[in-house]
Amino acid sequence: MSNDPTSQPLLRVAGVSHRFGAAWAVRDASFQLHPGEVLAVVGESGSGKSTLLGGLAGRLQPAHGTVEYRRADGVWVDVHRIAEAERRLLARTEWGYVEQHAADGLRMNVSAGANIGERLMGLGSRHFGHLRAQATHWMERVELDATRVDDLPREFSGGMRQRLQIARNLVTRPRLVLMDEPTSGLDVSVQARLLDLIRLLVARMHLAAIIVTHDLGVARLLAHRTMVMRHGRIVEQGLTDRVLDDPQHEYTQLLVSSVVSP
Ligand SMILES: Nc1ncnc2c1ncn2[C@@H]1O[C@H](COP(=O)(O)OP(=O)(O)OP(=O)(O)O)[C@@H](O)[C@H]1O
Numbered sequence: 450m451s452n453d454p455t456s457q458p459l460l461r462v463a464g465v466s467h468r469f470g471a472a473w474a475v476r477d478a479s480f481q482l483h484p485g486e487v488l489a490v491v492g493e494s495g496s497g498k499s500t501l502l503g504g505l506a507g508r509l510q511p512a513h514g515t516v517e518y519r520r521a522d523g524v525w526v527d528v529h530r531i532a533e534a535e536r537r538l539l540a541r542t543e544w545g546y547v548e549q550h551a552a553d554g555l556r557m558n559v560s561a562g563a564n565i566g567e568r569l570m571g572l573g574s575r576h577f578g579h580l581r582a583q584a585t586h587w588m589e590r591v592e593l594d595a596t597r598v599d600d601l602p603r604e605f606s607g608g609m610r611q612r613l614q615i616a617r618n619l620v621t622r623p624r625l626v627l628m629d630e631p632t633s634g635l636d637v638s639v640q641a642r643l644l645d646l647i648r649l650l651v652a653r654m655h656l657a658a659i660i661v662t663h664d665l666g667v668a669r670l671l672a673h674r675t676m677v678m679r680h681g682r683i684v685e686q687g688l689t690d691r692v693l694d695d696p697q698h699e700y701t702q703l704l705v706s707s708v709v710s711p
Pocket residue numbers: 469473474492493494495496497498499500501663
């Protein structure tokens with residue numbers, strides 16, 4: 450096996466199933482993700498996309514299967530078996546999680562700057578000048594007006610809040626970012642600009658990302674690979690262009706044709 454770390458996956462998901470009561474939300478999901486790779490998870494509402502994502506982040510315990518992550522120091526850890534303290538540390542350093550609703554991923558009662566600085570403070574950074582400089586730098590990187598660093602998130606529009614949430618996640622330069630429908634609920638033009646920004650940041654920072662979306666256009670724009678879920682199962686996965694232009698599974702064919710037909 451090659452010793453080149455970039456040739457190794459960052460995430461190994463094997464046989465993961467999640468259940469709520471008697472109902473299976475995710476069944477036997479297996480895949481890998483490599484550094485710098487963007488994977489879209491698509492499928493209709495209720496197909497298990499968000500549950501799968503929550504499981505990958507360690508927020509939900511699977512009934513079966515394992516999620517293994519290769520830390521920056523090269524050590525593989527089982528996301529559901531490490532101590533809660535280690536998982537929290539990874540969650541605020543090496544991982545990012547962009548919520549569908551920015552209010553769930555931001556602290557709404559503290560300033561934009563404090564939202565961005567929080568992860569840095571969690572890592573021990575206390576120097577006010579440094580935190581503020583990082584906050585304004587990241588506001589600029591996500592194309593927010595840096596003079597609004599002291600404003601509260603609620604004073605921002607929906608699109609701006611999502612930008613702020615992205616800045617808050619990226620400030621510690623994570624290696625893996627999970628995004629749950631990051632652009633849904635926004636106006637089409639706001640969505641398009643946000644998608645461009647995400648695409649740019651993901652490429653520049655060589656991020657590995659998993660993006661849950663019901664919008665095949667988002668998958669087409671952002672993702673190297675696409676995985677299609679239906680009733681909790683992965684029914685098809687492959688290179689995005691192949692999956693969307695030459696779908697093999699009849700459900701994917703239906704999804705693709707329902708987008709392109711009038
Ligand atoms: N906390 C919960 N308690 C009970 N059932 C749940 C819970 N969360 C999800 N489910 C069920 O699990 C299944 C998968 O839901 P999930 O939210 O993962 O799908 P999804 O593809 O992300 O859908 P959406 O796009 O609507 O968010 C659904 O049948 C849903 O009703």
